[in-house]
Amino acid sequence: MPTGCYGEAAAFVLPPLPPMPPPPSDVTQVLLPLGGLVGREVDLDAFLQTLMDRIAASMQADRGTLWLLDPARRELFSRAAHLPEVSQIRVKLGQGVAGTVAEVGQAINVPDPRGERRFFADIDRMTGYRTTSLLAVPLRDADGALYGVLQVLNRRGGDNFTAEDTERLTAIATQVSTALQSTSLYQELQRAKDQPHAPVGYFFNRIIGESPQLQSIYRLVRKAAPTDATVLLRGESGSGKELFARAIHVNGPRRDQPFIKVDCAALPATLIENELFGHERGAFTGADHRVPGKFEAADGGTVFIDEIGELPLPVQGKLLRVIQDREFERVGGTQAVKVDVRIVAATHRDLARMVAEGRFREDLYYRIKVVEVVLPPLRERGAEDIERLARHFVAAVARRHRLQPPKLSAAALERLKRYRWPGNVRELENCIESAVVLCEGEILEEHLPLPTVDRPAPVATALPASEARPTGEAAASATGEAGGLLPLAEVERRHILRVLDAVKGNRTAAARVLEIGRNTLARKLKEYGLGDEA
Numbered sequence: 210m211p212t213g214c215y216g217e218a219a220a221f222v223l224p225p226l227p228p229m230p231p232p233p234s235d236v237t238q239v240l241l242p243l244g245g246l247v248g249r250e251v252d253l254d255a256f257l258q259t260l261m262d263r264i265a266a267s268m269q270a271d272r273g274t275l276w277l278l279d280p281a282r283r284e285l286f287s288r289a290a291h292l293p294e295v296s297q298i299r300v301k302l303g304q305g306v307a308g309t310v311a312e313v314g315q316a317i318n319v320p321d322p323r324g325e326r327r328f329f330a331d332i333d334r335m336t337g338y339r340t341t342s343l344l345a346v347p348l349r350d351a352d353g354a355l356y357g358v359l360q361v362l363n364r365r366g367g368d369n370f371t372a373e374d375t376e377r378l379t380a381i382a383t384q385v386s387t388a389l390q391s392t393s394l395y396q397e398l399q400r401a402k403d404q405p406h407a408p409v410g411y412f413f414n415r416i417i418g419e420s421p422q423l424q425s426i427y428r429l430v431r432k433a434a435p436t437d438a439t440v441l442l443r444g445e446s447g448s449g450k451e452l453f454a455r456a457i458h459v460n461g462p463r464r465d466q467p468f469i470k471v472d473c474a475a476l477p478a479t480l481i482e483n484e485l486f487g488h489e490r491g492a493f494t495g496a497d498h499r500v501p502g503k504f505e506a507a508d509g510g511t512v513f514i515d516e517i518g519e520l521p522l523p524v525q526g527k528l529l530r531v532i533q534d535r536e537f538e539r540v541g542g543t544q545a546v547k548v549d550v551r552i553v554a555a556t557h558r559d560l561a562r563m564v565a566e567g568r569f570r571e572d573l574y575y576r577i578k579v580v581e582v583v584l585p586p587l588r589e590r591g592a593e594d595i596e597r598l599a600r601h602f603v604a605a606v607a608r609r610h611r612l613q614p615p616k617l618s619a620a621a622l623e624r625l626k627r628y629r630w631p632g633n634v635r636e637l638e639n640c641i642e643s644a645v646v647l648c649e650g651e652i653l654e655e656h657l658p659l660p661t662v663d664r665p666a667p668v669a670t671a672l673p674a675s676e677a678r679p680t681g682e683a684a685a686s687a688t689g690e691a692g693g694l695l696p697l698a699e700v701e702r703r704h705i706l707r708v709l710d711a712v713k714g715n716r717t718a719a720a721r722v723l724e725i726g727r728n729t730l731a732r733k734l735k736e737y738g739l740g741d742e743a
């Protein structure tokens with residue numbers, strides 16, 4: 210189960226949740242509609258969130274948590290929480306109330322956690338939340354095997370949960386189990402049983418996409434993630450390189466250690482070495498104390514080197530040494546510093562060509578591309594993936610801005626599918642965000658901030674995928690409004706402005722798409738009278 214998507218990608222709008230509905234007399238009234246949601250839902254996170262919101266509301270509880278079992282690590286991990294303060298919590302079996310429920314397989318009702326030996330106060334410390342009452346029941350599959358725990362916290366009005374509440378939550382748990390068993394989440398848990406060493410819970414659930422291209426990437430990433438292999442991610446700007454770099458980290462053995470990103474394109478060449486390796490006191494004027502670099506900060510974890518193609522040649526040599534010998538010297542230092550890091554790198558450039566041109570070290574190139582993952586541009590992932598992503602972003606953005614999720618009109622959807630997305634998923638996300646904020650009720654074609662003239666996708670591109678540059682809308686036409694031919698400088702100006710527009714004014718991303726430096730871009734914008742505000 211690589212993604213948060215499953216089932217038919219049909220139109221999905223969460224029904225509005227009343228702030229505090231009275232407890233329904235019949236449990237089925239709370240959860241019956243959820244069965245219908247499962248088949249239609251396009252975003253697993255959104256589904257689980259709705260589920261927990263409804264359970265908390267129906268139990269008169271302040272919040273609820275869905276815990277799932279990771280059999281390899283003998284741990285429970287929180288998969289969805291009503292108002293979660295931290296993204297994921299893990300507890301050992303037998304630890305805390307939920308861990309005890311998972312171990313003994315029976316419901317536990319804790320009226321007052323203070324002085325309750327099974328209560329695990331660390332969680333409150335972690336979240337800053339004060340638990341005053343707690344009820345947790347086991348989740349079992351159709352065969353009766355325990356695979357999780359359903360928990361609610363702090364009954365409203367300061368009351369304790371009653372024996373009737375325990376019965377009610379147990380009945381809800383049976384229904385939740387039925388609903389969950391038709392999701393890919395449950396299938397992932399089942400798969401984990403056959404692979405006792407593969408930890409679960411670190412799904413690619415934030416990555417949306419089911420196209421064959423993405424499926425083969427999930428397979429590759431699933432194999433590479435649990436190892437320490439260096440991974441090179443290639444793909445256009447906004448195609449999801451960083452997202453996959455994080456997925457590799459959290460699906461691997463270093464997941465509890467730091468993930469540190471260094472963006473070589475965002476730093477002047479002179480500062481990159483300092484950023485990566487740190488410096489000793491006195492290394493240069495103003496260096497009045499020793500500063501550790503990103504490699505030291507990431508010790509035990511992963512360093513994500515974004516836009517590795519921008520790494521100056523001398524720094525490439527130093528990086529090679531880190532990969533080979535796991536050691537380096539700080540700037541201005543002579544003493545070797547040992548580090549234990551995994552390296553994941555990304556680039557939109559054709560590094561093989563840079564090697565041939567002498568701009569990238571061949572030995573480093575082979576060292577970093579032990580596993581190479583090529584992310585397709587969005588336009589090559591097919592209309593269905595665009596639709597899935599669009600629906601996912603509509604729901605996510607509406608949630609983020611506390612708005613009612615609007616519907617996407619058929620014409621708007623068609624438009625999204627035809628557009629060529631030079632800024633890839635990032636551009637789609639930004640486009641949907643602005644449409645969600647501006648529309649009322651329904652996203653219509655006119656809410657989408659896209660160029661008005663859409664051209665059909667070219668049949669084939671003469672460039673290799675890694676080098677393919679945006680065409681279609683992003684490529685400026687050589688003719689002006691009256692059909693007369695334009696001077697080269699004007700074509701360039703229009704093209705730059707269109708790319709900038711496509712990446713929502715993000716200059717770093719625009720410079721990357723245009724394959725020019727940020728400074729060059731800034732200079733050109735100044736020439737166009739756009740100065741710093743562009």
Ligand SMILES: Nc1ncnc2c1ncn2[C@@H]1O[C@H](COP(=O)(O)OP(=O)(O)OP(=O)(O)O)[C@@H](O)[C@H]1O
Nearest residue numbers: 415416417418446447448449450451452634635718
């Ligand atoms: N498959 C996907 N599912 C959901 N969100 C995605 C997906 N791919 C990308 N995104 C989102 O799109 C945005 C851009 O992705 P990301 O930063 O990973 O791209 P990138 O290739 O690293 O871009 P750049 O080269 O410009 O740094 C992010 O907000 C990310 O969460």
